Amino acid sequence: MLEFLEISIPYTDLLIADLVFALIVLIVGFIIARVLVSIFKKMFSKTSIPVLVSSILVQLLTILLYVAVLLATVSALGVSVSSVILGLSAVIGLILGFGLQDTLTNLAAGIWIAVLGPFKVNDNVTIAGQTGSIKTIGVMATELVTADNVFIMVPNKMVWNAPIINTTRLPTRRFDLTMTFKLVNNSEGTVKAVMDVLNKNPVILKTPEPKIYISNMTDATADLQIRAWVSQENYAVIVNDVKEELLTHFEK
Known part of the structure; x- marks a missing residue:
């Protein structure tokens, strides 16, 4: 066995023992x-660091460890590590110069998005002209799904450089509704009738209180602008519910 390990590998200055040792270093290093x-x-899972930030840090750590293992393996083969590092630096510099500017920009933007947290998964947002629900916040891109189930991937540099409209970030939201009503005695009676319906709705918040404005009026009708506040989870259905309640009330 010892004789076998001392056999030279053709066209190199290495012994089989050197190759076996380097292989052991590689396997143990990866483990x-x-x-x-x-x-x-x-x-990281036990800290308050955002998931995206911890994911990026873990990926960077993984790359560094794997590079260290490869360098240790090369060193075990008797190759000068300094020359390998210089060669890698030159290659990396060339690659960066020709094609990774956008990649690095997206990566940096992804880190800033993770740190500042302008949105989270399942938030409804408008980004760079695209509206949808956040599906994934990635290192390089942010993924949206529209209301009609269309998948959109937006590069992080576009997300970072554009206004971000997050309609689900805050706990409450105001809804606006404009409807035409038959006059109940007069305009004040009509406004009071509408306000009674709003006050009876358990979903509509009492603070801030609902507001009703008259935008137009004829001898028989009044156009009313209704503004009221609800919690974020009730916003999607409140407009239709209020319309039905008002129509039913005024029909009676």
Whole structure:
């Protein structure tokens, strides 16, 4: 066995023993790297660091550990690590110069989005002219799903450079409704009748209180602008519910 390990590999200055040792370093190094990555994942999960930030940090750590393992393997083969590092630096610099500017911009934007947190998964947003629900906040891009179930992927640099409209960020939201009503005695009676319906709706918040404005009026009708506040989870259905309640009330 010892004689076999001392056999030289043709066209190189390496022995089979050197190759076996380098292979052992590679395998053990990858195992240690995976264990360390798993430990860091568990550590990050117990902190208040945003999920996207911890994901980016884990990915960067994984890359660094794997590079370290490869360098250790190369060193075990007797190759100068400094020359390998210089070669990698040159290659990386060339790649960055030709094609990774946008990639790095998206990565940096993704980090800022994760740190500042302008939205989270399932928020309804409008970003760069695209409206939908946040499906995934990725390192390179943000994924949306529209109301009609269309998938949209927006690069993070576009997300960062555009206004972000988040309609579900705050706990309450105001809805506006304009309807035409037959006059109940006079305009004041009509406004009071509408306000009675709003006050009886348990979903509509009492603070801030509902507001009703007369936008137009004829001898028989009044156009009313209704503004009231509801909690975020009730916003999607409140307009139709209030319309039905008002129509039913005025029909009676």
